[in-house]
Amino acid sequence: MFLSCGKVFLRTCVAGSRHVTGRPLAGVCASHVCTHSSDGLTLRGSSAARGFLRLKMAQSSLDSVRGASTGTLVVTEPLNFWAGKRVKPRQQTNPEPVFEPATGRVLCQLYPCGAEEVDEAIKSAHSAYLQWSKLAGTERARVMLEAARIIRERRDNIAKLEVINNGKSISEALVDIDIAWQSVEYYAGLAGALAGQHVQLPGGAFAYTRREPLGVCVGIGAFNYPFQIATWKSAPALACGNAMVFKPSPMTPVTAVLLAEIYKEAGVPDGLFNVVQGGAETGSLLCQHPMVAKVTFTGSVPTGKKVMEMSSKGVKHVTLELGGKSPLIIFKDGDFENAVKGALMANFLTQGQVCCNGTRVFVQRDIMPKFLEEVVKRTKAIPVGDPLLESTRMGAMISKPQMEKALRYVAQAKKEGARVLCGGEPYVSSDPKLKDGYFMSPCVLDNCTDNMTCVKEEIFGPVMSVLPFDTEEEVIARANNTTYGLASGVFTRDISRAHRVAANLEAGTCFINNYNISPVEVPFGGYKMSGFGRENGQVTMEYFSQLKTVIVEMGDVESVF
Numbered sequence: 136m137f138l139s140c141g142k143v144f145l146r147t148c149v150a151g152s153r154h155v156t157g158r159p160l161a162g163v164c165a166s167h168v169c170t171h172s173s174d175g176l177t178l179r180g181s182s183a184a185r186g187f188l189r190l191k192m193a194q195s196s197l198d199s200v201r202g203a204s205t206g207t208l209v210v211t212e213p214l215n216f217w218a219g220k221r222v223k224p225r226q227q228t229n230p231e232p233v234f235e236p237a238t239g240r241v242l243c244q245l246y247p248c249g250a251e252e253v254d255e256a257i258k259s260a261h262s263a264y265l266q267w268s269k270l271a272g273t274e275r276a277r278v279m280l281e282a283a284r285i286i287r288e289r290r291d292n293i294a295k296l297e298v299i300n301n302g303k304s305i306s307e308a309l310v311d312i313d314i315a316w317q318s319v320e321y322y323a324g325l326a327g328a329l330a331g332q333h334v335q336l337p338g339g340a341f342a343y344t345r346r347e348p349l350g351v352c353v354g355i356g357a358f359n360y361p362f363q364i365a366t367w368k369s370a371p372a373l374a375c376g377n378a379m380v381f382k383p384s385p386m387t388p389v390t391a392v393l394l395a396e397i398y399k400e401a402g403v404p405d406g407l408f409n410v411v412q413g414g415a416e417t418g419s420l421l422c423q424h425p426m427v428a429k430v431t432f433t434g435s436v437p438t439g440k441k442v443m444e445m446s447s448k449g450v451k452h453v454t455l456e457l458g459g460k461s462p463l464i465i466f467k468d469g470d471f472e473n474a475v476k477g478a479l480m481a482n483f484l485t486q487g488q489v490c491c492n493g494t495r496v497f498v499q500r501d502i503m504p505k506f507l508e509e510v511v512k513r514t515k516a517i518p519v520g521d522p523l524l525e526s527t528r529m530g531a532m533i534s535k536p537q538m539e540k541a542l543r544y545v546a547q548a549k550k551e552g553a554r555v556l557c558g559g560e561p562y563v564s565s566d567p568k569l570k571d572g573y574f575m576s577p578c579v580l581d582n583c584t585d586n587m588t589c590v591k592e593e594i595f596g597p598v599m600s601v602l603p604f605d606t607e608e609e610v611i612a613r614a615n616n617t618t619y620g621l622a623s624g625v626f627t628r629d630i631s632r633a634h635r636v637a638a639n640l641e642a643g644t645c646f647i648n649n650y651n652i653s654p655v656e657v658p659f660g661g662y663k664m665s666g667f668g669r670e671n672g673q674v675t676m677e678y679f680s681q682l683k684t685v686i687v688e689m690g691d692v693e694s695v696f
């Protein structure tokens with residue numbers, strides 16, 4: 136059990152968060168959470184002698200994560216969760232290894248769920264939905280606030296496990312977990328506000344509308360923000376009265392089940408939030424199940440198309456959060472220092488594996504030499520290495536194939552005439568335990584043109600393509616010349632230009648004078664092939680609910696027969 140010292144904090148107190156508002160928010164300061172466990176630090180396991188920690192994933196197991204370091208953890212507990220408990224895989228054959236990206240070591244084995252397991256999880260979700268949907272929004276809110284509190288309390292250990300499985304730096308993972316509890320807290324706040332409308336009709340008749348839940352929703356996640364994606368999907372779903380079956384990426388299966396345990400501990404009915412593990416096959420089973428009302432998907436465009444196609448057969452609601460190749464436009468009148476920082480934030484978070492990254496950096500020609508000099512200097516200074524070290528700013532990519540793909544894009548860019556100003560190579564650490572990790576040095580490409588592969592395709596790695604431009608009109612046309620439309624950004628001090636550019640860019644988000652911040656209060660989602668539907672913000676409540684109209688006659692029926 137963790138004990139909290141109970142200090143009240145301001146949002147500004149959340150360590151490292153980019154979502155600094157300064158608004159007071161009652162809660163427990165994340166940086167003052169006392170992580171005393173009632174039974175002390177428990178590092179268990181027969182393999183400890185070999186330098187491994189056997190992870191017991193019950194509540195006390197998170198304590199074991201606290202004692203782990205890169206290259207020491209093995210996860211053996213079941214990673215499925217339904218009907219209120221962890222569930223062992225039915226078939227323990229053909230496991231798929233899950234790797235620790237920083238070392239290339241096997242972290243755990245993944246046993247994909249088959250049709251019977253998917254069916255069990257969905258039925259368990261349905262029975263929980265029947266109870267949960269009957270509660271008042273304020274009652275659901277109370278449970279969700281408790282879940283948010285528990286996430287906040289366990290933030291450090293959840294973040295650590297995320298790092299071990301995903302490879303991103305601990306400084307980023309802590310922010311991810313902060314965003315996760317903020318999301319649950321935010322939607323708890325909206326749960327009680329879900330309401331319909333009253334409409335007066337002629338003759339005393341009237342109508343009212345009810346916002347009702349959809350039923351069982353399926354969430355399918357990508358590998359880059361495993362825990363955060365699970366909360367971005369489940370928080371609005373649960374706030375509206377739905378149940379969820381969530382399938383994480385098979386590359387990052389270990390933290391979603393912690394969220395399931397937290398929801399249970401907070402008091403949701405058994406079955407309300409479930410986790411099934413697996414890849415494409417398991418995902419397809421979920422999308423095609425007749426008891427599923429909605430699929431909310433985060434991943435690549437090709438998979439998104441399949442999800443939409445499968446869901447269409449059952450006429451299911453769909454939200455698609457897909458990939459991008461977003462433009463970041465830097466005008467010469469922009470604050471130079473902030474523009475450089477913005478370009479780095481737009482490209483190198485999570486080793487460049489971020490859907491909304493501004494990977495096409497358009498720089499007004501006059502400031503190009505100065506911009507390149509500064510951006511390259513700072514890119515070369517990014518500390519790459521052990522992701523659990525506080526000083527590290529870039530960890531390991533998710534997998535060897537993902538790293539090799541990004542390296543191939545750099546090679547192809549060179550062939551097509553781009554100039555590599557820095558990075559773009561496998562990064563070999565002096566730390567021997569990282570020798571088989573998937574590290575790549577962050578790369579800046581100059582001399583790029585709009586038709587190059589590196590400028591047209593989503594690389595999903597730490598590769599920034601820089602392109603010169605002259606006029607506003609020209610750069611908007613070039614920025615919009617893509618099938619994607621997830622995000623965009625502009626740096627300028629000209630307020631009219633900033634809003635004009637934001638209005639003309641074909642993207643779901645436009646950042647003005649910043650990049651890649653994601654407050655839970657504002658909607659996030661794509662235009663064009665980057666998807667549809669939204670996550671975060673009030674509007675997402677509409678994507679997890681449906682409207683019923685009730686018409687009430689106060690007089691007699693006027694029949695035409």
Ligand SMILES: NC(=O)c1ccc[n+]([C@@H]2O[C@H](COP(=O)([O-])OP(=O)(O)OC[C@H]3O[C@@H](n4cnc5c(N)ncnc54)[C@H](O)[C@@H]3O)[C@@H](O)[C@H]2O)c1
Pocket residue numbers: 355356357358359360382383384385413414415416417418419422433434435436438439441442455456457458459489490491593595621660661665666
């Ligand atoms: N827009 C967003 O919010 C957002 C956020 C994160 C990542 N992404 C995008 O995700 C991609 C990277 O993530 P990824 O490599 O995990 O994506 P992916 O498409 O390979 O996989 C995403 C998920 O879909 C599942 N899946 C695969 N085939 C399936 C099928 N046939 N039916 C159902 N599910 C299936 C996978 O197991 C995984 O859980 C990038 O394109 C990135 O831009 C988008």
Ligand SMILES: C[N+](C)(C)CCCC=O
Pocket residue numbers: 359360484488489490491651652653
């Ligand atoms: C939190 N970020 C950085 C805005 C990323 C959102 C999810 C995209 O991959």
